[in-house]
Amino acid sequence: MTDHTEHAEHAGPAVRRPANPGPKAAARNRAALVAAARELFGEHGLQAPLSAVARRAGVGQGVLYRHFPDRTALVGAVLEENVRQIEQASEAEDATLPGLLGVVTWHLAESAAFIGLLHTGRAEGPELRAYSSLLSGRVQRSLGAHLPPGHRLDAADLELAVAMVSATVVGPTREERQRRALAAWRLLGVEVGPVRPFGP
Incomplete structure (x- = not known):
């Protein structure tokens, strides 16, 4: 007599489908x-x-x-993350201009996309240029919010200084790019805090 158990034995073990990982x-x-x-x-x-x-x-x-x-969407996502970190650093209770410039310098040494952001005229295509201009404005507002009274740079000079420093950030390694950026800040007489990303 054949029952369901015998049939199941001949059918072999049930194959379990892997769980759909979904949004995670x-x-x-x-x-x-x-x-x-x-x-x-x-x-x-x-x-x-x-x-x-x-x-x-x-x-x-x-x-x-x-x-x-497309490439524009991917570059935009990288830029957005760079800029969001700077904005988060700006919103911290102990935020200072030197500290923010340290975060900016870290991103300059780490990300060619971020350097391009600070030179929006270099961006390829009108869509990326417009987006870069918006993000660059967010960086400048974050820095300008912590510009102390009587600082040797006003807001316009600070924007120019960041663009000038970013133009010096070249080299085969992140360490070399960071060294050049800090040398440029020293030549401009601007204090820069520890070079690091924002966060724990």
Whole structure:
């Protein structure tokens, strides 16, 4: 007599489908792509191949294009993260201009995309230029909010000084780029706090 148990034995063990990772995986993939893009843009400039970004993030190109349909979208995501950190540093209770300039300098040494942001005329295409201009304005407002009375730079001079320093940030390693940025700040006579990202 054949019963359901015997049939189940012949059918073999049930195959369990892996759980759908859903939004958590999507968020992880997006974060990995932004981190990989920042690294590759820092190493090779904003024209680094998007295929290389996907490989470094450990995802397929299809995943990259689901999150970022083109290079402009990916560069914009990297820039947004740079600028948001500076705004968060500006909103901290103990925020000072030297401390903020230390955060700005860290991003300059870390991110070619951020350097491009401070020279909005270099951005490729009107859409990215317009977006860069908006983000650059947010950086300047964050810095200007902590410009002490009687500082040797006024708001317009500070904007120019940041652009001038960013133009010096070249070199094969982050350490060399940071060294050059700090040397430029010293030549301008501007105090800069510890060079570090904002956060724990």
